[in-house]
Amino acid sequence: MVKSVNGERSTVNGTDRAFEILETVKDPEVPVLSVVELGVVRDVQILGDSITVTVTPTYSGCPAMRVIEDDIRAALEAGGFREVVLKTVYAPAWTTDWMSEPAREKLRAYGIAPPHMVTAEQLVPLGRTVRTVDCPFCGSPNTSTASEFGATACKSLHVCHSCRQPFEHFKAF
Numbered sequence: 706m707v708k709s710v711n712g713e714r715s716t717v718n719g720t721d722r723a724f725e726i727l728e729t730v731k732d733p734e735v736p737v738l739s740v741v742e743l744g745v746v747r748d749v750q751i752l753g754d755s756i757t758v759t760v761t762p763t764y765s766g767c768p769a770m771r772v773i774e775d776d777i778r779a780a781l782e783a784g785g786f787r788e789v790v791l792k793t794v795y796a797p798a799w800t801t802d803w804m805s806e807p808a809r810e811k812l813r814a815y816g817i818a819p820p821h822m823v824t825a826e827q828l829v830p831l832g833r834t835v836r837t838v839d840c841p842f843c844g845s846p847n848t849s850t851a852s853e854f855g856a857t858a859c860k861s862l863h864v865c866h867s868c869r870q871p872f873e874h875f876k877a878f
Contacts, residue, residue, distance in 0.1 A: 744803025
């Protein structure tokens with residue numbers, strides 16, 4: 706039976722249990738988000754004793770993907786699944802639009818400005834787009850970009866001129 710992240714929930718053959726387990730697997734770079742909340746887990750299929758989890762990396766060179774895959778496998782095996790198969794797909798490409806509003810709020814509460822929603826035309830910008838990034842600490846739009854790259858390539862570094870806090874912004878992809 707199939708249970709898709711974007712589809713209807715099914716209670717057949719343990720898919721709900723699999724997703725409960727996957728919700729405990731956190732992104733190693735942003736540990737307040739599960740791999741499901743982040744949108745990395747795209748699909749779960751269970752056939753007999755085998756579970757196949759389809760994942761899409763946040764970007765093709767994401768250094769955390771190996772850790773994420775290992776953590777998914779370990780969590781599902783610890784949860785009683787005997788054969789765990791991970792399938793990585795790159796199309797459609799991951800987008801920050803796959804993150805839910807509660808996930809965006811978790812980022813904000815963690816001190817990372819969440820990504821803006823983007824349109825298909827903005828996914829591969831040809832020029833630099835200047836957008837206001839509100840401070841996750843005080844909410845002020847009076848911020849500036851200190852660096853296009855933060856601790857990881859998927860985040861940029863900003864400074865709030867109101868509360869003087871530095872913060873990261875999860876880039877929209």
